[in-house]
Ligand SMILES: C[C@@H](O)[C@H](NC(=O)OP(=O)(O)OC[C@H]1O[C@@H](n2cnc3c(N)ncnc32)[C@H](O)[C@@H]1O)C(=O)O
Ligand SMILES: Nc1ncnc2c1ncn2[C@@H]1O[C@H](COP(=O)(O)OP(=O)(O)OP(=O)(O)O)[C@@H](O)[C@H]1O
């Protein structure tokens with residue numbers, strides 16, 4: 001099977017030929033380079049109209065060259081050089097997507113072959129899965145306009161966590177525009193960081209979600225205040241990539257997986273890859289990053305996923321093939337993978353390795369220790385371990401006083417970042433989830449919020465069940481706040497973790513929300529809807 005892929009969501013006018021028999025991928029890309037500033041949608045679209053026909057022609061010539069001359073002469077019928085045309089339907093810049101969509105439709109009609117509509121973000125992660133041979137990896141997409149961590153469950157890629165504002169590459173590019181460097185900024189930051197030293201910058205992780213707006217403003221300010229730009233670049237990389245590595249580790253821990261793949265243009269960064277590889281090695285997981293030509297936007301990944309979709313019969317009539325600039329990866333019904341729902345290891349062990357800490361489990365007491373993470377800069381690592389240990393001890397006790405079941409705190413050792421807790425529950429909610437327990441969670445979060453406490457990480461692994469109670473544990477990312485947005489983020493984190501770990505997540509989510517509604521504030525649920533509807537492709 002030979003598939004022609006076409007990509008043009010923003011800057012890369014690209015066409016590719018994938019031959020599923022030989023596994024060979026030919027890619028022809030013509031990149032748009034803005035003369036000044038960032039990507040201008042109109043200029044990018046002009047680049048697409050100009051370059052897409054050219055890259056397609058080069059690729060078709062490559063395909064035609066491969067067809068045996070005998071094949072062509074022995075048949076009076078015209079032989080198409082490819083078996084299907086696959087194109088990026090979104091997400092991306094509307095004007096660019098429309099040009100690429102039109103070209104792909106015209107080509108599928110003139111060659112008389114099926115059309116395959118590919119989600120660009122799913123292509124970024126599938127190329128890693130295909131090339132690594134991994135079975136069911138957690139996927140970290142670190143691209144220009146996006147940043148998210150996904151896991152497959154029940155026929156869809158579930159978004160376990162994502163940026164709450166800009167994509168990671170765009171955040172870096174905005175900083176480099178501020179210091180007057182040309183687009184794209186990522187490689188220049190990587191270069192400058194080699195001579196830098198660490199300065200303190202914000203670090204924001206909420207469950208498996210994260211935000212870049214605070215750190216980007218602080219980085220611009222630091223340069224304006226006279227800090228050496230190399231130091232700011234170094235520290236930006238240290239914090240931003242540690243945030244991505246931390247959420248990837250949280251996703252591995254929550255979903256019990258031991259494989260991670262990386263995708264997207266920021267994946268070219270050696271420091272990001274180093275951190276991810278180190279984190280995986282330390283938790284006994286495998287890590288795979290595709291070769292550079294498959295990381296930055298390219299039509300190769302579109303052709304490879306197009307072949308999988310074609311084999312599954314997942315083609316699209318021209319009439320239904322409109323592009324979608326907000327096409328989310330979790331909207332895609334995954335036709336090319338089995339519907340396997342992974343069972344979790346539900347037996348209770350003596351030692352549990354969470355994403356952050358090692359927990360020694362005794363019959364009456366447990367000891368949680370935040371051991372150093374060598375992938376993080378030592379200054380950042382020491383700050384996070386100390387702050388989180390202090391807050392966890394304080395909030396666990398405050399929550400208890402507010403009437404929420406939490407473990408008793410017996411002892412805190414700040415020097416070792418260790419806490420001794422009462423052993424609570426018989427299993428994690430992830431392994432024993434029921435509608436009644438999820439209702440308990442709604443009530444408990446309502447009580448916490450009424451008392452000004454944000455949990456910060458209420459996933460199905462941070463809730464423990466016994467026959468008659470549901471306990472809330474792991475307040476390490478918690479804080480005090482009276483902001484409705486912070487409360488709504490708690491609900492959002494819980495809802496993403498349900499989607500990533502439960503089979504009947506939609507029904508459980510309804511039970512959760514109705515009990516939160518009784519105990520909490522309607523404005524928080526309204527804000528949750530706002531968060532869910534937020535367009536994140538900036
Ligand atoms: C929707 C689609 O158009 C978009 N594509 C996209 O953003 O291009 P991509 O090739 O995945 O990523 C480009 C980004 O990747 C960054 N980048 C490239 N090399 C880098 C490096 N060595 N270090 C850090 N960032 C790097 C660039 O600065 C730029 O922001 C996306 O996937 O979000
Ligand atoms: N007080 C407790 N009683 C019983 N089990 C506990 C207790 N505290 C932790 N555990 C067990 O240890 C696991 C990891 O604990 P915890 O979530 O606090 O660590 P973590 O490293 O912060 O994890 P993550 O960041 O992945 O949520 C829990 O999912 C639970 O199974």
Ligand SMILES: [Fe+2]
Nearest residue numbers: 143144264297
């Ligand atoms: Fe991309």
